[in-house]
Amino acid sequence: MNFPSKLIEEAVNEISRLPGIGKKTALRLALHLLKQKENVTEELTKSLLSLRKDIKYCGICHNISDSDVCSICAGKRRERGIICVVEDIPDVLAIENTSQYNGLYHVLGGVISPIQGIGPDDLKIESLINRIAQSPENEKVKEVILALPATMEGDTTSFFITRRLKEFGIKVSTIARGIPVGGELEYTDEVTLGRSILTRVNYSAE
Template sequence: MNFPSKLIEDAVTEISRLPGIGKKTALRLALHLLKQKESVSEDLANAILSLRKQIKYCHTCFNVSDSETCSICRSGRRDRTIICVVEDIPDVLAIENTSQFNGLYHVLGGIISPIQGIGPDDLKIEALISRIAGSEGEEKVSEIILALPATMEGDTTSFFITRRLKEFGVKVSTIARGIPIGGELEYTDEITLGRSILTRVNYSVD
């Protein structure tokens, strides 16, 4: 791709480093910014710089935060006896958008993957164990929900965590895996269909 300006080329190169953005899309974005007021580019640049320099990670659940403790962990309205374990931050956002979960979270920062060289020590598993061991009284953790990917790596991570939690006698559950609403059985893979049958629930008309 030939560029009329080295400045545009540099901008396209940096923008195209973002996931899901190719050179052509990066060029369109760069040219779009050129058409806007200079203040628009300055606001974007300042927002990115502030993100990198000022963002913090909650010292309890490792979610992104503006302070040492995130708003979810600080909230007095959350059920502190239930912790939902997720792979990464986008999973927290996805679950929160459902408005169906009122407990706390724990972000592992990945899943166990020997192929990628990621082991249990590379994740926030020990921090999770410490949270459970340190809970007491009315806020004692009673259930851990494993909301991890339905992959071999996700299942390996779930298995490892479950074994580590065995000594605490805490209930361990996983999110349901089944047929999506509107899905046709003939197009559903065998593993998902099999899990749906095994984890079937009672059907009631009441």
């Protein structure tokens, strides 16, 4: 790709480093910013710098936060006896957007993957164990929901965490895996279809 300016080329190269953005999209974004008033670009730059420098991670669940404890962990109306364990921050946002869950979270920061050199010590698993062990009597954890990917790595991580939690005698559950709404059985993979049969639920006509 030929550029009329070295400055445009540098901007395109930096923007195209973002996930899901190719050189053509990066060029459109760069030219769009160039057409805007100077203060628009300055505000964007300030916002990105502030994001990078000032963002914090919750000291309890490891979610992104503006303070040492995130708004979810600090929330008075959250069900403190339930912790949903997720792989990463986007999973928290996805579950929160459903408005169907009112408990707490724990962000692992990944899943166990020997191929990629990621072991249990590289994740926030020990932090989860300590959190449960040290929870006050009035906020005792009763259930841990494992909302991890339906992959070999996700299953390995779930198995490891379940074994570590055995000593606490608390309920360990996992999110249901099945046919998506609007999905056709013909196009569903065998593993998903098999799990849907095994984890079937009662049907009511009422």
